[in-house]
Amino acid sequence: MKTHSALALLALLAAPSMASAQGELMGGLGGPAGFGEGVLEYNDDGSSAEIDIREAFPNGLQFFGERFHSLYVNNNGSVTFGGATGTFTPQRFPVSGNRMIAPFWADVDTRGGGRPARNGVYWDLSPGQMVITWHNVGYYSSHNDRENTFQIVIISNELLDQDDLWKVQFRYNRCEWTTGDASGGSGGMGGTPAQAGFDAGNGQTFEILPGSGTAGILQLCRTSNVGVDGIWEFDIYLGTPQVTLPSNGETETIDYSQGGRGRRTTPTRPRRRGRTRER
Numbered sequence: 001m002k003t004h005s006a007l008a009l010l011a012l013l014a015a016p017s018m019a020s021a022q023g024e025l026m027g028g029l030g031g032p033a034g035f036g037e038g039v040l041e042y043n044d045d046g047s048s049a050e051i052d053i054r055e056a057f058p059n060g061l062q063f064f065g066e067r068f069h070s071l072y073v074n075n076n077g078s079v080t081f082g083g084a085t086g087t088f089t090p091q092r093f094p095v096s097g098n099r100m101i102a103p104f105w106a107d108v109d110t111r112g113g114g115r116p117a118r119n120g121v122y123w124d125l126s127p128g129q130m131v132i133t134w135h136n137v138g139y140y141s142s143h144n145d146r147e148n149t150f151q152i153v154i155i156s157n158e159l160l161d162q163d164d165l166w167k168v169q170f171r172y173n174r175c176e177w178t179t180g181d182a183s184g185g186s187g188g189m190g191g192t193p194a195q196a197g198f199d200a201g202n203g204q205t206f207e208i209l210p211g212s213g214t215a216g217i218l219q220l221c222r223t224s225n226v227g228v229d230g231i232w233e234f235d236i237y238l239g240t241p242q243v244t245l246p247s248n249g250e251t252e253t254i255d256y257s258q259g260g261r262g263r264r265t266t267p268t269r270p271r272r273r274g275r276t277r278e279r
Helices: 215-221
Strands: 038-040 061-063 066-068 070-074 078-081 099-105 120-126 129-139 143-155 165-175 195-199 206-208 231-237 240-247 250-255 276-278
Touching (some): 061 231, 099 143, 099 165, 165 215, 195 215
Parallel strands (some): 250 276
Antiparallel strands (some): 038 120, 061 066, 099 195, 120 129, 129 143, 165 231, 195 206, 231 240
């Protein structure tokens, strides 16, 4: 059962303006909202049953040293391999547990309902691709005065025609809240804000996106590492994220295959032309 803090913690940074209608979503996938037939019932801290992904990825997905043929969609803004997670207050990476892809790990609560095909979590599997969508979701406890919309798009090596490579896109369309009430938030802000990135679940290897753990995470709707606001794209090569982040108008690629560790940076808008450093 969740417990509430007696006083909401103050935000570490001044809250940026809310961002909306930024990254374009992938739609037209069927189901009640056009985002697929897979649907999580309205819930708080729930997860899907184990989802067999071989329809999309016959050979599975290699992720941080292990090949998986299934995954779990978690209400609280993540996908995990090896088991589900209901943890509602994001823990600063690295963590010990299941391997995780998290576009927006925070205390999502869809029990507030809403109009049909609103405030829901959906997924779609098709050959070579899986799309998971959090559509106009509210925050704990059953609040919908602010809503977030974001997607994970996984594209397999079969579509890319390259062995040992698959891609992940984070698409941020609406960014209005960072924190649930039980994570010290008030009105969707403050407390322990959302976190985004990748984690190997071994307590060592991870990548964290700009603004994570601060109010600045809302800027993911307005920033990018590929020059299109709200779109973040990553290569997963030999099971390890090859992450390029905007940094002072340049990009920096960080290779974690040798056990490197992630870092947090200040979100900036990447220039359309910039030098790429390999590290």
